[in-house]
Amino acid sequence: xxxxxxxxRAKRLDKGLSLRDxxxxxxxxxxxxxxxxxxxxxxxxxGFFKKTFVREYARFLDLDEEYILKAFxxxxxxxxxxxxxxxxxxxxxxxxxxIFSVFAIILILSLVILYPKxxxxxxxxxxxxSTTNLPISETERTEEVKKEPDxxxxxxxxxxxxxxxxxxxxxxxxxxxxxxxxxxxxxxxxVLFNVIGKPEGIILFVNGKESIPLGEPGKVAKNIKIDVxxxxxxxxx
Numbered sequence: 001x002x003x004x005x006x007x008x009r010a011k012r013l014d015k016g017l018s019l020r021d022x023x024x025x026x027x028x029x030x031x032x033x034x035x036x037x038x039x040x041x042x043x044x045x046x047g048f049f050k051k052t053f054v055r056e057y058a059r060f061l062d063l064d065e066e067y068i069l070k071a072f073x074x075x076x077x078x079x080x081x082x083x084x085x086x087x088x089x090x091x092x093x094x095x096x097x098x099i100f101s102v103f104a105i106i107l108i109l110s111l112v113i114l115y116p117k118x119x120x121x122x123x124x125x126x127x128x129x130s131t132t133n134l135p136i137s138e139t140e141r142t143e144e145v146k147k148e149p150d151x152x153x154x155x156x157x158x159x160x161x162x163x164x165x166x167x168x169x170x171x172x173x174x175x176x177x178x179x180x181x182x183x184x185x186x187x188x189x190x191v192l193f194n195v196i197g198k199p200e201g202i203i204l205f206v207n208g209k210e211s212i213p214l215g216e217p218g219k220v221a222k223n224i225k226i227d228v229x230x231x232x233x234x235x236x237x
Contacts, residue, residue, distance in 0.1 A: 026057065034176075157203045160202075193221065
């Protein structure tokens with residue numbers, strides 16, 4: 001199924017435009033434009049305005065308005081279907097939980113009735129054995145400390161308003177415009193810059209050292225990965 005929000009975002013970034021650039025031309029709030037790109041039409045004003053905003057945005061980016069609207073309708077249908085399936089699964093889980101609880105109560109009552117009282121002595125012996133703690137040697141503790149992985153310290157300084165889509169160790173951490181003068185500090189094993197709208201708009205520091213430019217001025221930079229193994233390649237010589 002086509003993802004209309006991703007289509008709009010990709011086209012905008014391909015043109016080298018920020019959300020604010022688009023907003024100033026078509027007079028739609030950047031927050032509404034971002035909601036459209038995230039396929040979150042519930043954030044928009046209701047009724048007529050939703051379709052109007054989507055049409056206007058698609059038209060501005062030279063995209064097929066009807067195709068984008070149909071794609072959003074498909075997403076709405078799919079979300080409703082998933083909600084229905086989720087509710088059904090929730091009811092099934094509740095029934096299974098109830099059956100399991102009844103079975104567990106019956107089993108416990110059966111054990112209480114059938115087992116003799118002198119089994120308490122055996123229970124005490126078992127508890128005494130099972131709670132014995134084995135000492136951890138100093139060697140094992142040292143090895144655990146040594147195995148701690150190295151991490152990168154990344155500092156992003158914005159010298160211009162710049163759109164950044166980035167992940168840290170596989171988790172999405174940035175998906176917005178960082179403002180001029182803003183400074184972001186990250187710590188992890190791997191940073192992936194999926195999209196940098198204006199590479200010349202940021203200065204990057206890796207472990208306290210300034211990096212080389214991450215792209216050509218005026219061009220969108222994509223899929224730049226910096227990790228503990230290749231970080232030296234990004235430092236200025």
